[in-house]
Amino acid sequence: MSDQEWKGVLVFIEVTDGKVQEVGWELLGEAKKLASKINQNVQALIIGHDVEKFAKDAIAYGADVVYVVDDPGYKNYITKTYAKAFVEVVNKYKPDIALIGATNLGRDLSGAIATVLKAGLTADCTGLDIDDQSKKLLSTRPTFGGNIMATIFCQKGKPQMSTVRPKVMKMPEPDPKRQGHVIKESVPVDPKDLTVKILEYIPDSCLESVEIEHAKILVAGGRGCNTPAGLDKLKELAKLIGGELCGSRPLVEAGAITPDRQVGQTGKTVVPRVYIAVGISGAIQHLVGMQNSDCIIAINSDPNAPIFKVATVSIVGSWQAIVPAVIEELKKRMGRQ
Secondary structure, three states: OOHHHOOOEEEEEOEEOOEEOOHHHHHHHHHHHHHHHHOOOEEEEEEEOOOHHHHHHHHHOOOOEEEEEEOHHHOOOOHHHHHHHHHHHHHHHOOOEEEEEOOHHHHHHHHHHHHHHOOOEEEEEOEEEEOOOOOOEEEEEEEOOOOEEEEEOOOOOOOEEEEEOOOOOOOOOOOOOOOOEEEEOOOOOOHHHOOOOOOOOOOHHHOOOOOHHHOOEEEEEOHHHOOHHHHHHHHHHHHHOOOEEEEOHHHHHOOOOOHHHEEOOOOEOOOOOEEEEEOOOOOHHHHOOOOOOOEEEEEEOOOOOHHHHOOOEEEEOOHHHHHHHHHHHHHHHOOOO
């Protein structure tokens, strides 16, 4: 089969617990840019139960064609059933490029799909582009422990696949007037594929805290404040300003925070309105996860710390002197003293 038969940039729109994961909309915006460079269209794929209603939103965010696999058998995510539906759609419509959000579901699904299709897959990308000469997809991601950025392309195999973390790409503005086509695909679930039975689904909304990728304000701690006293102050500051506590890898390794609170290459990518980095030096592994925050306030005792290069506000000094003073001043202005 020649490469010329493969056309279009396909984006998987993930629906979990009846809600669309916003990374799908973010990827549609990026897909439009890629498609314009190779004169191809933008396609979206939605798999699930009662999901056809999201097709018009996919068109509004940039899809020209939306493939919908809507069946009660897809109510709960099971790798084998979703992968089978995805592969059937790909084999039928032959998209040149396939983009999937690097969520827990997306990471699991993408690997299964790439294995069946024998396609190349670049994971956790932070940048996507098209090579001017070959017209192949260029996927950029941190590698070698985050010390360098590698740009990868697949010489063989279709579609060219990449996963992208949520919040890495800017979400486009939806246009409700956009026109597109919705194609319903029937891929019945084979009972033999239901090797897993879902007993109960517990949504994240049941948790007391907000997932850090959805928080508007984050207070992040690093190695420089990894003490019981330091963590107590960071928690106090976060609670005072309505934010969430997170941190760099050293805090996870020390057991001070859970892995789902880690920001960086091996953690999560966040784009809050305010990101307060305390005692974080700013290695590239951490910067790739937060450098696009609207406002970055960095507190570090080292005036040459790399974090200051991306900071909106830089404060040189120890957390012991600065954080308690900030807390007291905030309490005074908020009338809580």
